[in-house]
Amino acid sequence: MLDETGLESFRAAVALLTKKFAMITFENRISYLDRDNVREVKEGEDDPNEVTLRPYERRAIIILMRRCLENSNIAIEDKDVGRAILAWEKSPGTLLYDGTAFSPIPTKPNRLNLWRGPSIKPVEGDWEPIQYFLRVVLSGSDDKKYQYLLRYLAHAIQRPEEKPEIMIVFYGGQGVGKGTFNTLLRRIWPYTTLGVQNAEEVVGRFSGCMERSYIVFFDEAWFTGSKRTINSLKSKITESWMRIEEKMQPARTINSYHRFFAVANDEHVANTDRDDRRFFVCQISDVHKQDKPYFKKLKAAIQDERCISAFVHHLTHLDISDFDVRERPITSEHLYQK
Known part of the structure; x- marks a missing residue:
């Protein structure tokens, strides 16, 4: 059982994982995403030749999650990290995408739509x-x-x-x-x-x-x-x-x-x-x-x-x-x- 301090750290760890990571399904197969990578793909200014979406398998994302928690100021014991990851996976607050799309047409809310339109604002003038x-x-x-x-x-x-x-x-x-x-x-x-x-x-x-x-x-x-x-x-x-x-x-x-x-x-x-x-x-x-x-x-x-x-x-x-x-x-x- 966790004491009050341990429980607070546990909840903070799950909250951090929720902020930093997401899950996504591809044809009934679950993969994992770094939400910084998602933002980079959707909003970044880098060349599409160089920046792609990077889904991870569970084994790989666990390594990233452990490093994320180790680099944070959350005082969670190592034996509780695995439990925090399991709690994150089961939490209804964890972002779960239903596949990807690249569509100018609005998609369902839980679909990861990577669409981006023209970057130039139209202004009448001489061309x-x-x-x-x-x-x-x-x-x-x-x-x-x-x-x-x-x-x-x-x-x-x-x-x-x-x-x-x-x-x-x-x-x-x-x-x-x-x-x-x-x-x-x-x-x-x-x-x-x-x-x-x-x-x-x-x-x-x-x-x-x-x-x-x-x-x-x-x-x-x-x-x-x-x-x-x-x-x-x-x-x-x-x-x-x-x-x-x-x-x-x-x-x-x-x-x-x-x-x-x-x-x-x-x-x-x-x-x-x-x-x-x-x-x-x-x-x-x-x-x-x-x-x-x-x-x-x-x-x-x-x-x-x-x-x-x-x-x-x-x-x-x-x-x-x-x-x-x-x-x-x-x-x-x-x-x-x-």
């Missing part, structure tokens, strides 16, 4: 440098391409719950602006833009990086000769759900709202059929190829709060009521892919 980049450089002054690209981006902001099932693909030589497009997307969605340099990160077995990614940007991570890779990618582009697997972690399933983009140097970027409707392929204009002064000004505009806020304002208020994101223009560049 001409970005408009020129989209229209002249990326779209090659082709109005049909430009209008689709612009509305595709507006769709990503206005209707995140509607998966487009279309991948935007740009190709062009060195110094034409491929990396700048990545910078633009990352400026708007800094916490949910995933940069991919190895396609296996997305199409391979272990794809934990996809769990909290909205914008998936392939940077030269392209294999025109791999039929398995392109077929797996096609499924990722269209499927409404995604299986998440990570080493030493329980597998789980999430709804997929991902937007896929890719840039490449080679004009032949994918082995696809001419009637494949999952790709919107454009050649980037070389009008500003290796034009360092132009891209320096453009990157400054993208970083300028007024310009990027004005662009997001335009995307937020652009009328897309009659826009069908799946009806993309068929480009001559697309017909070349086979």
Whole structure:
């Protein structure tokens, strides 16, 4: 039996564990979470490539809990630590998540929703440098391409719950602006833009990086000769759900709202059929190829709060009521892919 002082310390230990840790179920399997890690994933400012949710098995979380109590000023005896952990597991006050989600649609209260929207507040203003980049450089002054690209981006902001099932693909030589497009997307969605340099990160077995990614940007991570890779990618582009697997972690399933983009140097970027409707392929204009002064000004505009806020304002208020994101223009560049 615990005396009054021991009971007070015991209760303080359980309260500390409740504050620091949580439980989560994945398909009837219980795992454990460090709530600091949960906050880091949901609210932190680190790169999603580097920060992931880390579920622990019971044996591992007990070690963390013991260290947590040892580093606290709670005077609980070692023989009572195990009892405190058991009490924490049984307590109705312990946070218990029912799986994870990455959803712009509200989920049930006990689901751990990792969704994060755009970080830029829309404010009306001048965004001409970005408009020129989209229209002249990326779209090659082709109005049909430009209008689709612009509305595709507006769709990503206005209707995140509607998966487009279309991948935007740009190709062009060195110094034409491929990396700048990545910078633009990352400026708007800094916490949910995933940069991919190895396609296996997305199409391979272990794809934990996809769990909290909205914008998936392939940077030269392209294999025109791999039929398995392109077929797996096609499924990722269209499927409404995604299986998440990570080493030493329980597998789980999430709804997929991902937007896929890719840039490449080679004009032949994918082995696809001419009637494949999952790709919107454009050649980037070389009008500003290796034009360092132009891209320096453009990157400054993208970083300028007024310009990027004005662009997001335009995307937020652009009328897309009659826009069908799946009806993309068929480009001559697309017909070349086979």
